[in-house]
Amino acid sequence: MHCPYCNYYDTKVTDTRVIADGLTIRRRRECSKCSFRFSTIEESEILDLTVVKRDGRREPYNKDKLANGLKHSLEKRPYTAEQFKSLVQKIERDIQRRRKTELTSHEIGELVMKRLKSFDQIAYIRFASVYRSFQDVSGFTEELRGLIKARGLKASRPRPPINKSAN
Numbered sequence: 292m293h294c295p296y297c298n299y300y301d302t303k304v305t306d307t308r309v310i311a312d313g314l315t316i317r318r319r320r321e322c323s324k325c326s327f328r329f330s331t332i333e334e335s336e337i338l339d340l341t342v343v344k345r346d347g348r349r350e351p352y353n354k355d356k357l358a359n360g361l362k363h364s365l366e367k368r369p370y371t372a373e374q375f376k377s378l379v380q381k382i383e384r385d386i387q388r389r390r391k392t393e394l395t396s397h398e399i400g401e402l403v404m405k406r407l408k409s410f411d412q413i414a415y416i417r418f419a420s421v422y423r424s425f426q427d428v429s430g431f432t433e434e435l436r437g438l439i440k441a442r443g444l445k446a447s448r449p450r451p452p453i454n455k456s457a458n
Contacts (some may be wrong), residue, residue, distance in 0.1 A: 292320060292331065294322035294324065294325060294327055294329075295327070295329055296322065296325055296327035296329075297322060297324055297325045298325065299325065301322075301323040301324070301325035301389065302320045302321060302322050302323060303320065303321055304316070304319070304320055305319045305320065305321050305322060305328070306319035309321075309390070310332075310380075314331055315333065315334050316332070317330055317331070317332055317333075318330065318331045318332075319334065331433070334358045334380070339392055340352035340386065340391075340392060340393070340405060341392060341393045341394075342394060342395070342396055342399065343393055343394070343395045343396065344395075344396050344449050345396060345397070349393070352386075352394075353354055353381070354383070357379060357382065357383075357399070357403070358375075358379055358413060360403070360418070361375070361378065361379065361403070361414075362375075362420040363417070363420075363421075364411075364414040364415075364421075365406065365411060365414045366413055366415060367416075368411050370410075370411065374410075376427040378406060378407075378410055379408055381404050381420060382402055385402045386399065387403075388401060396448075400422045403422075404418060404422065408420050408438070412438055415438070416435065416438070417432060419434050420434075437456075
């Protein structure tokens with residue numbers, strides 16, 4: 292790692308910490324020549340993944356395409372940069388867990404939808420409308436029914452009884 296101050300080629304790591312998300316490492320470094328201190332951040336990256344498109348074309352995985360698709364779905368929705376970064380990391384972790392060198396765009400789309408469904412349901416519907424190419428309102432209606440049904444199941448789960456005798 293080159294020093295950002297004097298551009299010397301050798302620096303030493305003085306401290307290493309895992310950031311709260313558990314997927315990123317922060318390293319404190321010091322230049323061996325000028326003693327300038329600076330920090331670097333390390334994240335894992337998907338390198339050897341080929342995406343097979345619907346028409347059969349193959350292209351290298353591109354994190355920016357994933358992020359841009361998510362940003363379109365999340366347009367004018369409330370979220371922080373940190374939440375967005377975490378969402379992208381979770382989707383990429385899901386991709387890596389597949390342990391494949393090739394994934395179809397369909398498989399990646401399903402992983403995105405799974406994560407978006409719990410992240411923001413409006414963004415999920417937006418993404419689904421493009422991803423599943425809804426032709427009319429009935430496609431939206433079907434997807435909304437699924438969300439409402441899932442939400443109803445969560446709301447109707449019995450809660451543990453409150454122990455009032457513990458006073």
